[in-house]
Amino acid sequence: MLILTCPNCGETKDESELHAHGEAHITRAGPEATDEEMETYLFERVNPKGVHFERWHCSYGCGKWFHAARCTNTLEVFGTYSAQTTEPPKEIIDILDKKRPGWSWRKFGGTAQ
Amino acid sequence: MKRYSAFAIAREAFRYHTGWERAWRSPEPKKKYDAIIVGAGGHGLATAYYLGKNHGIKNVAILEKGWLGGGNTGRNTTIIRSNYLQDPSAAIYEKARSLYEDLSQDLNYNVMFSPRGVIMLAQTEHEVRGYKRTAHANALQGVATEYIDARRVKELCPIMHIEGPRYPVLGGLWQPRGGTARHDAVAWGYARACSDMGMDIIQKCEVTGVRRENGKVVGVDTTKGAIDCDRLGIVVAGHSGVVADMAGFRLPIESVPLQALVSEPIKPCMDVVVMANTVHGYMSQSDKGEMVIGGGTDGHNAYTQRGSFHHIEETVRALIETFPMISRLKMLRQWGGIVDVTGDRSPILSKTPVEGVFINCGWGTGGFKAIPGSGWGFAELMATGHSPLTAEFGLDRFREGRFIDESVAAGVAH
Numbered sequence: 001m002l003i004l005t006c007p008n009c010g011e012t013k014d015e016s017e018l019h020a021h022g023e024a025h026i027t028r029a030g031p032e033a034t035d036e037e038m039e040t041y042l043f044e045r046v047n048p049k050g051v052h053f054e055r056w057h058c059s060y061g062c063g064k065w066f067h068a069a070r071c072t073n074t075l076e077v078f079g080t081y082s083a084q085t086t087e088p089p090k091e092i093i094d095i096l097d098k099k100r101p102g103w104s105w106r107k108f109g110g111t112a113q
Numbered sequence: 114m115k116r117y118s119a120f121a122i123a124r125e126a127f128r129y130h131t132g133w134e135r136a137w138r139s140p141e142p143k144k145k146y147d148a149i150i151v152g153a154g155g156h157g158l159a160t161a162y163y164l165g166k167n168h169g170i171k172n173v174a175i176l177e178k179g180w181l182g183g184g185n186t187g188r189n190t191t192i193i194r195s196n197y198l199q200d201p202s203a204a205i206y207e208k209a210r211s212l213y214e215d216l217s218q219d220l221n222y223n224v225m226f227s228p229r230g231v232i233m234l235a236q237t238e239h240e241v242r243g244y245k246r247t248a249h250a251n252a253l254q255g256v257a258t259e260y261i262d263a264r265r266v267k268e269l270c271p272i273m274h275i276e277g278p279r280y281p282v283l284g285g286l287w288q289p290r291g292g293t294a295r296h297d298a299v300a301w302g303y304a305r306a307c308s309d310m311g312m313d314i315i316q317k318c319e320v321t322g323v324r325r326e327n328g329k330v331v332g333v334d335t336t337k338g339a340i341d342c343d344r345l346g347i348v349v350a351g352h353s354g355v356v357a358d359m360a361g362f363r364l365p366i367e368s369v370p371l372q373a374l375v376s377e378p379i380k381p382c383m384d385v386v387v388m389a390n391t392v393h394g395y396m397s398q399s400d401k402g403e404m405v406i407g408g409g410t411d412g413h414n415a416y417t418q419r420g421s422f423h424h425i426e427e428t429v430r431a432l433i434e435t436f437p438m439i440s441r442l443k444m445l446r447q448w449g450g451i452v453d454v455t456g457d458r459s460p461i462l463s464k465t466p467v468e469g470v471f472i473n474c475g476w477g478t479g480g481f482k483a484i485p486g487s488g489w490g491f492a493e494l495m496a497t498g499h500s501p502l503t504a505e506f507g508l509d510r511f512r513e514g515r516f517i518d519e520s521v522a523a524g525v526a527h
């Protein structure tokens with residue numbers, strides 16, 4: 001069972017008290033966007049086997065949103081952080097560089113494309 | 114290949130069963146094939162089979178990182194039905210269902226297709242309306258289904274408690290020629306037939322890279338070395354995103370675990386398949402007598418073939434209201450598979466941005482039932498560049514907004 005700590009209320013909860021909402025740091029496409037940009041925003045996902053940044057909702061807790069960095073293959077949680085950011089904070093990047101050298105994920109991280 | 118028959122059993126009985134052959138060969142890879150299929154699940158094997166049978170393309174290798182049928186094909190709850198809402202879905206699922214009817218004869222391998230009938234329970238007013246609509250759509254599509262009332266549901270499945278306090282059974286969508294088949298046998302039967310046509314099934318051979326020249330595929334890198342090919346079919350279910358990444362494109366897919374469990378074997382008590390979508394559970398009885406139960410998917414992306422425990426608990430808890438007798442059963446085994454879910458809950462059978470690379474994925478929680486039809490259509494697409502069965506399932510539909518929305522129609526794993 002996944003156990004995550006909500007950075008808003010500080011409570012450590014198991015996944016049945018939280019709700020996962022998929023990939024984080026997606027750039028919202030506006031009315032002027034091309035079809036490709038709209039498709040990328042709405043549907044296309046990294047879906048990695050490895051490091052993943054994702055949105056969570058503290059649904060049976062404080063009711064606020066947060067982000068988590070997690071491995072989809074081992075379920076190791078690297079850390080959770082505020083949802084009020086467009087990219088993972090330095091502490092999380094440092095942990096990943098140490099634990100998963102060469103990791104990549106969209107535009108962040110070592111060998112990022 | 115020696116054919117299986119009643120006579121063969123008698124013949125072998127007289128010589129102490131010493132004459133049975135291996136069902137398929139396990140060769141080393143050749144340097145080059147006309148077509149390579151990545152993934153020896155049901156969809157990959159069926160694709161190879163119909164490439165050979167319908168299109169005469171037999172210089173084919175099927176590469177599998179584990180053992181054949183060890184992915185979702187060997188992990189699913191084997192429900193077969195074709196009562197979908199949208200026309201393109203009904204066409205491909207009904208093609209598959211009708212091929213299942215005589216697949217055992219076609220493959221000379223008993224896939225134990227059992228058209229025992231499938232009921233999808235309506236337990237809310239919303240579902241009643243939804244299933245009536247589907248029954249009308251099915252009538253127009255030529256798929257035999259019927260909306261039945263609660264009394265008829267109880268007649269078909271007497272162990273059901275239809276007056277539940279939370280989710281009373283109001284009626285159901287009944288497909289009399291839906292049912293189940295033996296999942297392993299489907300993979301093994303296709304594998305044996307492919308091998309017999311001279312195709313190479315290479316197990317423990319993981320594809321690690323897709324080699325391209327000038328935007329066209331020229332081969333793959335594998336744990337058994339590089340292998341060349343003219344055409345490549347990627348049919349790897351939960352790992353579609355990983356292999357597409359090797360070929361340099363992304364997919365509108367997320368991979369999540371889906372679980373199932375079986376009880377201890379008991380005497381026959383239920384001779385239909387029942388799906389209860391509101392409570393996210395479905396159940397049938399296997400030929401061994403085990404109650405086979407499937408549930409919902411995990412909420413978060415993962416590649417661990419086990420899934421979260423609380424989903425099992427939720428599924429069983431919810432099913433107990435409708436099937437009180439299962440509260441006394443011991444559950445024997447639980448497992449998970451990684452399913453590839455698309456935004457509109459419909460599969461992708463498509464050309465890709467790389468010339469010569471085709472992808473068949475996105476079957477998500479419900480692709481076992483589709484194996485023969487998917488293989489039929491995808492083989493036609495790979496051989497000729499077009500198939501009426503797959504035309505609507507292209508990758509470009511997401512950009513163009515031509516969704517084949519089955520999320521409302523199904524609403525649950527199956």
Ligand SMILES: Cc1cc2nc3c(=O)[nH]c(=O)nc-3n(C[C@H](O)[C@H](O)[C@H](O)COP(=O)(O)OP(=O)(O)OC[C@H]3O[C@@H](n4cnc5c(N)ncnc54)[C@H](O)[C@@H]3O)c2cc1C
Binds near residue numbers: 189321480
């Ligand atoms: C618990 C559960 C219950 C289900 N219940 C039903 C049901 O009742 N009815 C229904 O219709 N469907 C059901 N499904 C869905 C169904 O199982 C799948 O849609 C279907 O089996 C997919 O078949 P496939 O051949 O595409 O994939 P798989 O059988 O998963 O085959 C893909 C293969 O690709 C291989 N592979 C992956 N990456 C590589 C690589 N890099 N190199 C080489 N090989 C690779 C894998 O090892 C695997 O063997 C269920 C699924 C699960 C998990």
Ligand SMILES: [Zn+2]
Binds near residue numbers: 007011058061062063
């Ligand atoms: Zn909180």
